[in-house]
Amino acid sequence: MSEQVEFRHLKYIVAVAEAGNFTRAAERLFLSQPSLSKQIKDIETEIGVQLFERHRDGVYPTPIGQMVVDYAVATLYGRTHVFKLAKEIFSGTIPPLRVGFSCFVNSRHLQTFRSLYAKHFPLCSVQLSGGDTVHILQRMERGDLDCAVLCLPIAGPKWVVEHIASTPLVACMRTDDPLSERTEVGLQELVPRLTVFRDPDGHPAAHARLLEMLAAANSSVHVSCTAATPHDIQLLVRDGYGIALVNEDMPLESDMAIRHLYGVQWTADTAFVYSSDSGHPALPHIQRHFYKRNTETVRKQPQADRPQLSLKFDITA
Amino acid sequence: MSEQVEFRHLKYIVAVAEAGNFTRAAERLFLSQPSLSKQIKDIETEIGVQLFERHRDGVYPTPIGQMVVDYAVATLYGRTHVFKLAKEIFSGTIPPLRVGFSCFVNSRHLQTFRSLYAKHFPLCSVQLSGGDTVHILQRMERGDLDCAVLCLPIAGPKWVVEHIASTPLVACMRTDDPLSERTEVGLQELVPRLTVFRDPDGHPAAHARLLEMLAAANSSVHVSCTAATPHDIQLLVRDGYGIALVNEDMPLESDMAIRHLYGVQWTADTAFVYSSDSGHPALPHIQRHFYKRNTETVRKQPQADRPQLSLKFDITA
DNA sequence: ATAGTCCAATACTTCCTGTCTATGGCAAAT
DNA sequence: ATTTGCCATAGACAGGAAGTATTGGACTAT
Structure with a gap:
């Protein structure tokens, strides 16, 4: 069910939550807006949960979406730090x-x-x-x-x-x-x-x-x-x-x-x-x-x- | 540096560590052995750290590799459970x-x-x-x-x-x-x-x-x-x-x-x-x-x- | 009203890359 | 010497992520 969710999606979710707007989030990600929209939508249908509410004045995470956003932030942070640590240990630069x-x-x-x-x-x-x-x-x-x-x-x-x-x-x-x-x-x-x-x-x-x-x-x-x-x-x-x-x-x-x-x-x-x-x-x-x-x-x-x-x-x- | 690492790779890393063998890990993943080998190797060169030692009698994680394996297990577990929870909340089946x-x-x-x-x-x-x-x-x-x-x-x-x-x-x-x-x-x-x-x-x-x-x-x-x-x-x-x-x-x-x-x-x-x-x-x-x-x-x-x-x-x- | 603006969604194309098959190389076992 | 088991490499192919162009909806200002 969540097997299709990739780190890429987590990055997109965080960006949308932070920008409050698909277009600006896409800009920040150096990505086209349609691509971003599609990816988010794909994930929402994939897991069967609406993560964002699209309003005219902006895009807001649903309560569940906010939970996923929190998770995404933590997970992205974890990834960069584990591999940073691994490299530092391996190279002896620690x-x-x-x-x-x-x-x-x-x-x-x-x-x-x-x-x-x-x-x-x-x-x-x-x-x-x-x-x-x-x-x-x-x-x-x-x-x-x-x-x-x-x-x-x-x-x-x-x-x-x-x-x-x-x-x-x-x-x-x-x-x-x-x-x-x-x-x-x-x-x-x-x-x-x-x-x-x-x-x-x-x-x-x-x-x-x-x-x-x-x-x-x-x-x-x-x-x-x-x-x-x-x-x-x-x-x-x-x-x-x-x-x-x-x-x-x-x-x-x-x-x-x-x-x-x-x-x-x-x-x-x-x-x-x-x-x-x-x-x-x-x-x-x-x-x-x-x-x-x-x-x-x-x-x-x-x-x-x-x-x-x-x-x-x-x-x- | 770790931007290229995807959940797919984490799954592969865990499978290799558990199988102790690329060929059997690939079988378990319903994947061809060369594909698995390449993916692991790509990650190793990407992050600049050797994760596994290939010996005649098997494949063993390096100490750093073991750390990454632990991380991978926890991260994969986290992903499935966050989205499982999200779905249960959303559908009211909780x-x-x-x-x-x-x-x-x-x-x-x-x-x-x-x-x-x-x-x-x-x-x-x-x-x-x-x-x-x-x-x-x-x-x-x-x-x-x-x-x-x-x-x-x-x-x-x-x-x-x-x-x-x-x-x-x-x-x-x-x-x-x-x-x-x-x-x-x-x-x-x-x-x-x-x-x-x-x-x-x-x-x-x-x-x-x-x-x-x-x-x-x-x-x-x-x-x-x-x-x-x-x-x-x-x-x-x-x-x-x-x-x-x-x-x-x-x-x-x-x-x-x-x-x-x-x-x-x-x-x-x-x-x-x-x-x-x-x-x-x-x-x-x-x-x-x-x-x-x-x-x-x-x-x-x-x-x-x-x-x-x-x-x-x-x-x- | 009507044109203009903003933004998300859709349609279609392009191109990257993950996977496959086939094959090579290496070491141990028979 | 041959077989076996295993990992690495090479080339072909297909799936899908991203791009461009466009549509559609909703609000605003004139």
Whole structure:
């Protein structure tokens, strides 16, 4: 039924809608008016729907016609951009992708991203640079970075956020800590000693969300030590300043142990982020791949009986 | 550059990728093999990118080719569905849209939805039915409803959720309540008298989220009265059972007053929801319109200094 | 009234191009 | 060495998109 509709027709439909007049639309298309009229009419009879109302004072899309016009604009845009991107990738004229990352993101996610990119864009190089989340976001806003792998939550409509992974939050303590003899530790016995945190300034939204999750569990903590890197956090824990909540997959240094939490199921989340008005042509394609990977694997929702809280969402959004 | 690429080519590209072989792809397309070969080759030279690697044991898409194949599949799918939808709307063969709604959703959102639908699909009718959120979701899952206008949070990957509106949460009390003399009420003086709530069974996730927001403000409440409708909530408040948290735009009955909260900025959110595997062809188009309306108006993020918490997200997701 | 203007639709011709058949080339299998 | 399977090339042909010329309808100005 729609098999006969070609890109040519979409171009004609858009032109007529914009010009509001067959004659001027034909001029703009460097086409004769009869040819344009016929093509539009052919399509209308082909799909069995009137797309335009011809009045003496102009040609207006019908409501359905307007829907088709919207579709046509999007589709024409998609075509030019896919093939533009393909050519840029093929010729290597695509600029190097500048990727930021938070040091709290496990390096395997960076490797996943990197191999995904290398697989799809073998001629294209990647420039990595680490930093705290706020700084990375600032640099993306300035246009100094194209995208980033960061810890959620990331707020606001200006970012495109594609979830990559969830990791349980666990307690990080010394191996000689009495609590390390348990296989799991309860929140109530943990909270009084929970004093080591990620630097709130590095990612205020994540800090606020963590405090909110603690509040939801009727726990209030005393934030006495903060650190800007996983290494520093373990330094503080090793030196006896307290216990920290860390990602289960954080690279563990010597004399450090992690224990799961009992009674709650808290997770931290990693995401691929880029500016919604970013110009780099590879980003939507990469995002689409992460999206596919998500929709294929997310099926198995565990639905545990323990309260599942996640750092995923920014509660101030 | 990509101007020469037609839907025909996209079909050919997909067929070759699926058949892994020019000859068999041509058979499947009821086309001669040379014609197919030539068309693919023409496109490759036209856009300047090799899409397929011809090996002795088969034809494989290059990485860029795979990207184009993905694009082609999506674009072909889009074309058939847009015109199928257009025809169904035009001929009135589109079935009536069965819309569910929660009674806590302000009726103006239903009217917005209704006028949007009527504007785009004038020949198509709407069947409205109200109920509590859980019930509406169940009916959508069973296929008895096509879509719904509900209060967030709505969890899970099986729902497509498009945000419609945010409304401040306010305290609902009797007009003769001492607190009603203030222009704003503080959470600390409010919480001890906050005893009237929406029925938790009607929307467990929203109830849990509200309790979490209260916990985040170091407040724990005693849920002594619950009601299933805004009317019943006001009934309980009028009869002196306590104060309720309600949407600012809830239709107010006589002797009832609402007061904003001081120190926090809490909001409840309304969304357009439908099943991600729903077959009704109008839904993606409606969603697209809400999405457009959002992206056009959301620019002005207030960024107040008060803590902004929202019922928007399901924290157990 | 009537001529003039504007615009879409129709009739017919031209020419481009997508498809076909036939064939060549190449590598692996027998 | 021959056969087989597959893709590329060459030349002929037909379908249809676009062009030119024209008609027809509706409004306007004199």
